[in-house]
Amino acid sequence: MSPSPKRTKANPVTVLVVGAVREEMYDNLNSYPFKIYASFCLTHPSLATVVAVCESNAKRQSNFALRHKIEPKNVLSDYKQITKGLAQCAVVSTLDQSHADIVVHLASLGYHILCEKPWPFMRQAVLKAGVLFACGHVLRYSPYTRALQSVLRSGEIGDIINVVHVEPVQFRMVPFCPSFVRGNWRNEAETSFSLMTKCAKRVSSFGSLTHFKKSQKPKEAGDAKNCLDCSISSSCPYSATSLYITQAHLVVSKLRDGQYGACVYEIPDNDVCDHQVTASLTMVAFTESVCQRATRIHGTKGEIIGDMSTFTVFDFGSKVKRTVDPAKTDVDGDGDSGLMHAFIRAVATGDQSLLGCDVNDVFESHRLVFAAEEARLKGTVVSL
Structure with missing residues (x-):
């Protein structure tokens, strides 16, 4: 893969936006749109600029083109009208069901792509074309998550034994009722499913003796x-x-x-599990808090407990606990902004590693989620 030209103020990465829906959900550029992919280009013009848009809705298309000062020849209404060379990369922000066809088309034209769901033939198209691929997993790029990754990769808490994560969506406000009950994601057959349902009618237990041997x-x-x-x-x-x-x-x-x-690693008849359930994710709509996630990660040398703003690291050996506040040291902003920073850097240099994962990694993570949904629907355990 040949690297893109070096980015300067006169030579920012050029972006094609397919689907202006998210931009038009918000009118105030002083708040939320700073977090939205295309608006990143307005707030960071030396890094990236939107030069083309493809949007079927005439009003959204017109407003978007005006906002980003896009030349009329680069304002399109159907993704099939997209040709080579309109931009260096493309951001796909249409609804889920249209992602696959659009990504396959863009990959065949050589565009580096930021999208959501990497279905198998999307992955094949990206790999065949040799283009960069970024997934809209914005939490991966949030200051909180990046700080967590740094601690975990350092080995400070040893081998990870157990992970507990709670995703409180909130029952009434954005996004659950407006999106998953009344909105575009209300029907699984038309879009994709939600992991909201974690009912107590079925119980499964997984465990092993992992460390004390x-x-x-x-x-x-x-x-x-x-x-x-x-x-x-x-x-x-x-x-x-x-x-x-x-x-x-x-x-x-x-x-x-x-x-x-006796040494805990030298007891021959010990066969009791030292952990049960390696990782658990709970997504729930019935909460007062909105996306105030809770994290607990237990390792063989220590543990991490966090609330999506800060987290503590406790060392079992030294008995020392320290607090990490990612907001004080991170310069890339929240998850949306962090993702765009990483994607634009990757496009500018031709370096997929700057995204921290590739299309295969993202596909495998989605494969795990689909297996979880299959297990829910069938009432069984799915092995990968």
Whole structure:
């Protein structure tokens, strides 16, 4: 893939917008449209500029073209009218059911694409054309999520054992009732499904012994079978010496002769699960809060607890808890803005890695969600 020209103030990335629906949902450019993909170009003109639009609704088309000062020859009403070279990349913001045909067409013309759902033949078209692909998973690019990723990749909390995420959509306001009950996404057959339904009539349990076994024993611990003989007992979060002696629950002789001093990684008859349910996602409409997500990530060395604004990191070994406030250090803004920053950088350099994932990664994440919906509808467990 050849890189795009270097971006300068006189040479921003050029953008084709297919579907002006989201732009026209809001009139005040001083608020929400700053978060919308095309409006990103108005607020960051040195980075990107909209040079073409394809929109079937005449009023939206006219308003959008005027707002972005688009030449009449680049104002189209049908995606089949789109030809090569109108722009370097395309943002597809039409309804879900039209994404596939539009993306396949755009990919065949060589456009780098920002869209939503990568259906199998969309993925095939993107891979065949060798173009960049970004998915509208805006939370991936939010300051909160980027900060979480940084901590997790650092290994600070060890191997991830359990993830609990709650997605409160809110029962009355945007987006649940206006979108999923009364609006464009009210019918699964016409658009796509919602993971709202997590009913308690069916229960499933998954678990295993993941960490407390010999294969997970730190190399630094060597052959020590007892915490009293271990060279890392002072830093091991599971050390019997720090757990029992400092709390005066047991004396040294008990640790030496009994089972309570044994290394947690060296107990041959231990077969009890150390976690059950590796990850859970709850999406619920019946909440007062609007998208105030809750996160709990449990690792072998520590845990993270957050509320989508800040999160704490607790280290099991040092017993130190610190608070991370992503808003104080992140420069790319919220998720929508963060996604556009990443997409425009990727297009400008021809580097898919700047998006943090590719069309295959995105497809696999959607495949997981479809499996979850299949499990709900069939009342069964689906293996991938």
